Amino acid sequence: MNQFTNHQADFNKLVSKLRIRILPKYRKLSQPDGPEGRLRNLRQTVTALIKYERIELSYSRADEARGYAERLISEAIRHGDVHKPTMEMASYWLYEKQLVHKLFKVLVPRFSEYQMSYTALFKAPLNFPTSLKSRSVLELKGNPFPPLIFDGSRNKNLIHNILLEEAYKERKRQEYAEIVNKVSTSEKQKNLNNDFGKESLSKAVQDVSEGEALLKSVEINLNEQCTENLPLKLH
Amino acid sequence: MKERLLNCAFKFLNSYFNSSKFACRSCSTKSKDDILKYQNDLFNAEKLRQKENIGRIEKIRVKYVGHPKNLDLIMNKYISTPFNCAQHMYEMLVRRSALALINGEKYWDMHRPLDADCELQLLHFQDEYPAQVNKAYWRTCSFMLGSVLSNAFKENIEIILHSFPKPNVRSGSFVYDVVIPSLPNWKPSIDELRILSAEMIKLSSQNLIVERLSVNEELACKIFESNKYKLEQIPAMSDQSLDKNIVLYRIGKHIDVSRGPMVGNVSFLGRCTITAVHKLEHNSENFYRFQGVSLPKGILLNHFAYSVLEKRAEKLNVGRLPWQYDDVFHPELQTAEATI
Structure with a gap:
């Protein structure tokens, strides 16, 4: 073949x-x-x-x-x-x-x-x-005439472009805030003693245990959710 | 023979009055349908009264300015709406026009009768500067969300619509605040949010026009007598308006107060997601803030970009909270509002 x-x-x-x-x-x-x-x-x-x-x-x-x-x-x-x-x-x-x-x-x-x-x-x-x-x-294609079909990317005042622009701005703001956080925490780390390592370890252990508890509660919630308990009409 | 017939008629009338008396006695515990019927009867009666008050029909000259070409129309005073003007011109204008602009300064609902000679522009979502149409659209989305919420819950769960803050597209989500007394700690599942989103789409597919009616304070209070929050808001709203009247909007059977303007038809809603429900803590009343994001028909976005918008719309909207009566804005959003 x-x-x-x-x-x-x-x-x-x-x-x-x-x-x-x-x-x-x-x-x-x-x-x-x-x-x-x-x-x-x-x-x-x-x-x-x-x-x-x-x-x-x-x-x-x-x-x-x-x-x-x-x-x-x-x-x-x-x-x-x-x-x-x-x-x-x-x-x-x-x-x-x-x-x-x-x-x-x-x-x-x-x-x-x-x-x-x-x-x-x-x-x-x-x-x-x-x-x-x-x-x-x-x-x-690529002719010099005005386009026949609507092109949503040309006008920045259209509703979806405004929404996307704001989402982009918010994301940038978050990124800058994270960078600032990182810088400030690293400075703190320099100032602190060696004990800090131990502290952060115990914190991490705590976080993990909290996460597990959250997962369990989610599972319980899922089991509880029968259609009769829901407040909305099902269609 | 005649007497017999009369007797029959009396019996029938008696039974009718008795039954109506019985209905009146049970007024204190009205069902949702009864309240809706009561509100709509009042609304229809007032609409009819205003129509009959017009008297002799006068003509006005409406100058249409815009695409495809400028036209002069002779229309009826207090009867013809911008929508009717569009019907006289082009089908394309009927389908796409969401909002009208009168004399280049006043934004006018598509189904609000014109009251004088004027210059008319018809606005749509793909204009070069569609900010006001977007705002009206966002407001209509909130209004539609209110309509969906009042129908979506089961009969045994009372849901009281409170209000929605000033529409702000830049905040990323439209909002409706409601009170649900019987659900102190409700966190909706993803499926429940999907049901609400689907209900929004179903509503938009009904192709209902958004009716507008300006009524006096007394009648507005009568219409909303079953909603204590609206009753509180109505006097404040009438103080703020120039003619001391309250503007009511109706889609299908759902009636709400809003300053307006709104877009002409619910079918402008294209894609919609109800993204989140946030519990708001205040005075042990169960306030819930329902939020969503949507795009008008004809504006398409790929699923990834839309998911970015959905994710943003999940965060708590910073618009005015239901117990704040002044419009309070986030400083960042305030500047955004100014630039719109």
């Missing part, structure tokens, strides 16, 4: 792995011109995506074009602009020559360090009552 797998080619090394989920079978995207027309449409979409970085279109077409755009960008990152097949592929998918330059000179540096997908797809609200078709927004 192992031998067999060792001789198999690693598929990921031949073709770059997509970072998005795609359907197991392609969509035909109803077209009177057949597969040729479908590809022409998708090429237009991929070209528009690279050109405008954010486009609004129907969901099925956006989802279909997204896979091709992802593959094109990942190939460009993998092989660079000296690889002939990649260059041919780029000039096939992008109708405008300057967009091929954009792909290699702008998008490859932008996405080369990315650990996630290069595009994002959102469902757009229905345009009721004029149209009920599902619309979507397809965009390249």
Whole structure:
């Protein structure tokens, strides 16, 4: 079994792995011109995506074009602009020559360090009552436009950021108090005689015995807690 | 035939009056449901009276300022609320607006009728400066906690709501102080706290609006005649208010006094945990301080960050204690309050 797998080619090394989920079978995207027309449409979409970085279109077409755009960008990152097949592929998918330059000179540096997908797809609200078709927004990540979805980390006045800020401040205060405590106790230790060691030992023994008693009481409490004794209604 | 019918009617009426007399005799030991019904009847009657007092309906001009675009609306004086204005404009505004701002200075409940020509802004949790919305939200959380507490305990355990201190988001927790005479030394288990948290979420899923009603001192005392602590607070509250009136809030059947403003709907509560119950020692009365932390819907936080907030909310909140009638604040918190 192992031998067999060792001789198999690693598929990921031949073709770059997509970072998005795609359907197991392609969509035909109803077209009177057949597969040729479908590809022409998708090429237009991929070209528009690279050109405008954010486009609004129907969901099925956006989802279909997204896979091709992802593959094109990942190939460009993998092989660079000296690889002939990649260059041919780029000039096939992008109708405008300057967009091929954009792909290699702008998008490859932008996405080369990315650990996630290069595009994002959102469902757009229905345009009721004029149209009920599902619309979507397809965009390249890192585009210059304002964000489409709410980003809670940008505004420090939002309620969760205020709560987190105060929690952080409190923790810092505690840490400083502990440091001050440590310094003062170490100074005391210097001043005290050797008897201090004995004292602290007896204290530690006391602490341990107290802890054991506490554990026992907790166990007793747990045993006592039947549902009938609880004051709250159980739901 | 007619006489027979009349007789029947008299008999029916007699039996009705007798039964009602019987109910009156048992007034001294009212059950929770009776008290709720009594309070709500008074509340409804007063609401109806105020509505009928309006008389001839006058029109006011409301200028909406804000996203997506400025609009002018003609609304009804003493009837239309900011919520109604939002309904006339965009569904998005109806769903997200938590609080209104009138003429850029006065914070106004979403369900409080407008009383003059005004400029209207609708505020929400994701505004650039949402401090006042957060404050109103924190206050609503305390109010909702009061509602949950008054229902969560078994029938044989009397629970008297006392009050909650001024909302302070920076203190890390919202608070409700209650008195439970029959439980001198209650320490809730984690499961019991979870039950309370779940009750808060259940309440928020009921999608109830937060009604506001301004009433005179006498009626307020009548509504809270079964709660001796509220009876003590009401005269002080009416002294402090400008028009000597008391502001009542209601969600579902639960009524409470508060200065307000509150957010428009309980469904704004997204994530909520009741984190701790602290016993407060005072005059051998069993005061308990219930504390919790919550986040409004649409503001998401990962579980680790949220657990940091939960841990902080377990510590005793330093807000005003129930027997202190002035707002007493921790010096650190006072500066924080000033910067909000």
